[in-house]
Amino acid sequence: MQGAARIRSRTLDQRLECPILFGLWTHRVPRTSFIPRTADVAEYRPQDFEAHWQRYWVEQKTFRTPEHPQGEKFYCLDMFPYPSGSGLHVGHPLGYTATDIICRYKRMRGVSVLHPMGFDAFGLPAEQHAIKTGEHPGRITDANCDHFLRQMKSIGFSYDWDREIRTCDPDYYRWTQWIFLQLYHAYFDHELQKARPIDELPIPAEVQAEGEEAVRRYRDDHRFAYYTEADVNWCPALGTVLANEEVIDGRSEVGGHEVVRKPMKQWMLRITDYAERLLADLDTVDWPESIKEMQRNWIGKRHGAEIDFEVVGHDHTLSCFTTRPDTLFGCTFFVLSPEHPLVDELTTDDRRSEVEAYREKARLMSDFDRTIENREKTGAFTGAAVVNPINGREVPLLIGDYVLMSYGTGAVMGVPGHDDRDFVFARNYGLEIIPVVTDPKADEPRRRAILEGEYCFTDPGVMLPCDDPVFVELGLEGKSNEEAKWIITDWLAAQDRGRKVVNYRFRDWLFSRQRYWGEPFPLIHWEDGEVTTLEASELPLTLPEVEEYKPSDDGESPLARAEEWLEVVDPVTGRRGRRETNTMPQWAGSCWYYLRFVDPHNEKTFCDPLLEKEWMPVDLYVGGAEHAVLHLLYARFWHKVLHDLGHVSTNEPFQRLFNQGMINAHAYKDERGALVPVDEVEVDGNGLATRISDGAKLQQIIAKMSKSLRNVINPDEVIAQYGADTLRLYLMFMGPLESSRIWDDQAISGVYRFLKRSWTLITENRDQGVREFVDSGDEARESLRAIHGAIVEVTRDLDTLSFNTAISHLMECLNALSGQAFSKQTAEYFTLLLAPLAPHLAEELWRRLGHDASLAYEHWPVADEKALAEDTTLVVIQVRGKKRAIVEVDKKIAEDELKAAVVGVMADTNFPVAVEDRFIVVRDKKSGEPRLVNVIVQ
RNA sequence: GCCCGGGUGGCGGAACUGGUAGACGCGCCGGACUUAAAAUCCGGUGGGGAUAAAACCCCGUAAGGGUUCGAGACCCUUCCCGGGCACCA
Incomplete structure (x- = not known):
């Protein structure tokens, strides 16, 4: 029963007494022992x-950062919070307390510490609140920030509050917009592997010859920020598009609403240009290996080959990407994504209706349904055929929705003998299976299964015999498939029928949202189709007041209704234009906040170069692992662009990253597996849990803190x-x-x-x-x-x-x-x-x-x-590796004296030892004092 | 399925580079104070055996094997838990 009282005591309200004044606001204090x-x-x-x-700390400005670091500096950063309406939760102060301790410690060691805090203040929850209530999202955001501030101050954190920033503050997002302009006016020089101003982009002569309009288009095609029609993740419930990273299992990360594919004009950022550097530079930072690994997986670098297949009877060549060029001799069909632009042209008339029907079906299917794991592989024959470049064999051309248009070339060579998906697909459509690699370690039945096409072998192995002349010419039989991979690729390259390529799995960053509560883009779309940017001096472009915060049903941002703000006329030419109505995603503000903290009040520039040089990089960045691939990858990307353009001195922003763990709580579930809120549970002295209402036995489990379980600690x-x-x-x-x-x-x-x-x-x-x-x-x-x-x-x-x-x-x-x-x-x-x-x-x-x-x-x-010095030390005595006694000896004892001491101590025990036995003496590595003696009795 | 972490008392966890396993804390047990309780203080607490009590002995870091004078730590195999990715050719 004692236990029952304990569990119930978690809900403090039951024992609340009269409120007393404490700290900066009123606390209700429970009466407890x-x-x-x-x-x-x-x-x-x-x-x-x-x-x-x-x-005292606030009034005395005890923790004000020195303007310039003197001697050693330490920039210690927490991942700043989104100021949610429910206030701080114990998970937040976990990391914040750790950084606070480190900073207080460093200050006492004479280190110049920069330890700031602010708010990631643009975001969807405030906007949804605004949609519901009509209240301006800025007002609710400010109130929430103030609540967070009071809570953080009540824990005694030593932030330099003079540097507090909020990403929704125009003085802040002015510079977020400015950085967008830097991205817009730059391109990636692949040769130098770095960003350069767009003016330096070499324009090919043939483009130049086509005139100004063509040059403009050419430049637009190279900017880091580009405007394009893209299949996006449209979430009808939220009324916005989402980045791939914000979609989990076909549903929105926020709220779990359904997400469908929809083509829309969107702003994208060319983050994939930095794939190689984002990957390589992971080796230069001190981050948890798991986070580095997640970023590597996300970037998904793959070495392979692009192989050209000619279409029979057409003047087209279809290229496919493969990581297994060694299996090319086993290719028995070729599959295009249903969205592939050539499908229509290549389909024969007798197949057209079937292909059309299939494409329609694929189009209507949501991304989620289309990517369910191990889903049945379906497709349709186009009636066309392509030629395998290595053996001249004609293989049928199909379409299938397991081939994605967004990866590689949207085309796949079908090797059912060595690819699980192709295998299933081939069985469905009666396509031939030709094995070309076998498992040298397999037993006989398995080897036969591979040979007969009954078993799909995808592991590394050796090449099977084959009659094709090129196969014989290259002497592939018996070679490892790994070796064959590059021999075949080299042959294809020599024939100009293929080439070695590197592919990356991640995609460009979808950078626009149909929302109100975000940074407006400093862009104008003119009636003649030209897009121009605002001058840096015209920033910030602030958000207009609007009557309603809801996006329209067809996905237009609420900004599209702010007519006065929206419509612009060029004062010189009289040309009419509209401002961009999308806003930037929440990630934008957090991509560079660590730089603003270095110089938060500067009105001339986003961050003074001298201060940046003095304080950057962040020496310790603490936060949750949930940002492993989103924020941390985006911020690295922006930082690298700023670095290449000469705005920051460092190549990587966060030298050391540390992920704090999560705080979970006990929860209970009944026999049916349903979770039971903690305040409905009684636990007895033996730890047995029962439901108070009906006495049902419950199982104790560990769960995240959640409102519904009422196990959240405030x-x-x-x-x-x-x-x-x-x-x-x-x-x-x-x-x-x-x-x-x-x-x-x-x-x-x-x-x-x-x-x-x-x-x-x-x-x-x-x-x-x-x-x-x-x-x-x-x-x-x-x-x-x-x-x-x-x-x-x-x-x-x-x-x-x-x-x-x-x-x-x-x-x-x-x-x-x-x-x-x-x-x-x-x-x-x-x-x-x-x-x-x-x-x-x-x-x-x-x-x-x-x-x-x-x-x-x-x-x-x-x-x-x-004070720590001692004359004697304790030495552990082991006999045959087992501890038997401890003896106190002089630290400087000689080896033979020590032996004698050990023999003496062990004399009257069950484990006597003699001086002739083998003695292993272990000494402290630093001081050389004896620590342990192991005696091996002969 | 693949890639990362991780399995140590009733519980959270210690153990620096292979050298006394279980520090510290919670809980529990016993004692002091108290009319009583709470708080506080003192002592005990991995399991098993042995003893009047001790000394003492055996087992023990998920399981099995290995390397070593010596393994929680290193190597191999297996199991379990947590996290991430997953029709990416």
Whole structure:
């Protein structure tokens, strides 16, 4: 029953008492055993002083960034939040606390720290709120930001709030628009592998000859930002198009609505030009391997060949991309995507109706339905045939919706013997299967299955015999397929019937949204078809006021209804034009915010070059892994363009990336598997969970925090109950920063007790001031060893972001100091070690220790080696590798004396050893002191 | 299916480069204080055996094998969990 009370206690509301004023806003404080009664005046009561120090830091501008870094610099960045209406959730402060600790620690080590925070403030939720209520999305966004600010300040983060930015602020998005102009006015020089101004684009003579209009089109075809009719992911429910990355399993990432394919005119960014550099430069950054791997997979570099097949009876050549040119001799058909532009022309009349029907069916199918895994492979014969360039064999030409127009050339050579999809397709349509590679390691039945076309073999293997003259000429029989791949490709290249190519799986970035609440494009579409950009001096192009925020049913942005804003007339020529009505996606603002933080108030440029040089790159970037391929890839792309164009000095923006884990919570499910909200659950002393309403047995599981499970932890409530320092410490103590953790509202009392005991240790719960200390000379050796040991350990742990062990070591130090005499110096060291982790408590103790300024810039303690020095050391004795005894010996003991000591210790035991036995002595690598002796008894 | 992580007490997790497994905390057990409870403080706590009590012994880091004087850590095989990708030719 005790357990039941615990579980129910999670919903604090049941025990809420009268509201009291705390901090900058009102908290309702639950009555719990952990809040000391008011009679105990001098006990640890964080509510008494946390708000005071938060105000002090803000008023004194304690954490203002130095204008220029002096000596070592440290740019520490958190992924800034989207200010959602529900406020901060414990997941946010997890990473923020970690960076805060590191920054406070670095400041104490004399490092110049840049640690800013802001808001990713454009975005869909505010817009949807606006659609529903008619309220301006800016107003709700501002209110949410303010709420976030209050919450973040209540945790005691040491951000330089003077640098706060919001991406929806015109002073900010002015420069987002400016960067768009840089992208628009540049192209990628493939030879130099870098961006260059569009004016430097060489115009081929034949284009030049066609006139101005052709030159303009040629340039437009090379800009990083281009306007094109594209099959886009249209989400009717959200009324917008989405990037591929925003579509999960055929549904919108936001809201899970259906997404269909639809051709629309859209702005795209040519991110694929940077594929090679985005891939290669991953090797230069200190990121988690998993994130690098995800980006590599996303970019999807594939080496292969493009092979040309002539169409029988036509003057056309169809090229296909393949990573398996070694299987070309096994090609028995050829498949085009239903959207392929040549399908119509190549289809014979007797097949036309069938092909048309198939294409229509494919067109109507949603992307999701079309990409369901292992779906039946369907297609239609076109009646045409193509010629395999390596053996002259004519093979039938089909269309099939498993071939995507958007990858490679929209055409595939069908090798059913060695490709699973082709295999299924061939079986469906009775197409021939010719195996050309076999598995040398396979047993007889399997080998026969491969030979007879019963088994599709896709792994590496060796080439089977074949009569084709070219096969014989190239001597392929028995060669590994890997080798055959390049021999065949070289032959094709020599005959000009194919070539080695590299393909990338990722696509250009769809950069426009039919929304109101985003950055307007600084572009004008003129009546004569020309598109021009605004001058940098005309920025920002601000959002107009509109009456309704809903996009129209055919997908036009609400901006299309803002007529006054929309229509423009050239004052010189009288030419009429319309502004671009799409807005930029949410990713735009977060693509460069880290640069603005370096120089947030500059009105002349997006970021002063000198400051950029001084502060960039970001030394530590902490955030969730969910941004692995979106934000992090886009930001790298923009950064590289800015770098190539000479606007930033660094090639990569984020030198070190760290992903914090997720915070999960316990949840319960019943026998049918339905999740049960935690406040409907009772847990008994043995951990057995039952539903309160009907006593049904429940299973405890781990789940993400969610509103529906009512297991979301609100930081405000934790702070009200325990104080900000406890919240910070608990978040860090739960486990390594990178791993996921489970919120356990019993375990939090452990760190609360630690803080309380730390308080008591130094103040002895006096009304004011501190306990009495002994003179340094009279200090117990134990105390000295404890504090200097802690200095060593905590320093190392903070350097390696091991916050959980840093706290453990402080706990050990506290345990050791409790009941011991120690000096004021030791108390001060302890306070300073605690400062990055529990800054409010540390500041309060520091004040009581007689200091009248913040400890934020006090020197980090340095361990005194002498305090740690010992004459003797403990040596583990092993016999045949098993621990049998421990002996204390002099550190400088000679080898034979050590042996003698070991023999002596082991004499009366069950495991006697002799000096003649083999001794393995393990010594400390640094000090050379003996650590362990392993005796191998003969 | 493929690619990354990861499996250590009742629980969260420690263990620096192969050298005392289980630090620290939660929980639990016992004790002190209290009329009582909470809070607080002190002690114990991987499993098994042995003993009057100890000393002591055996087993133990998902499972099996290997390398080594010595393996939680390294190698091979298998199982399980988490994350990502997935008709990309």
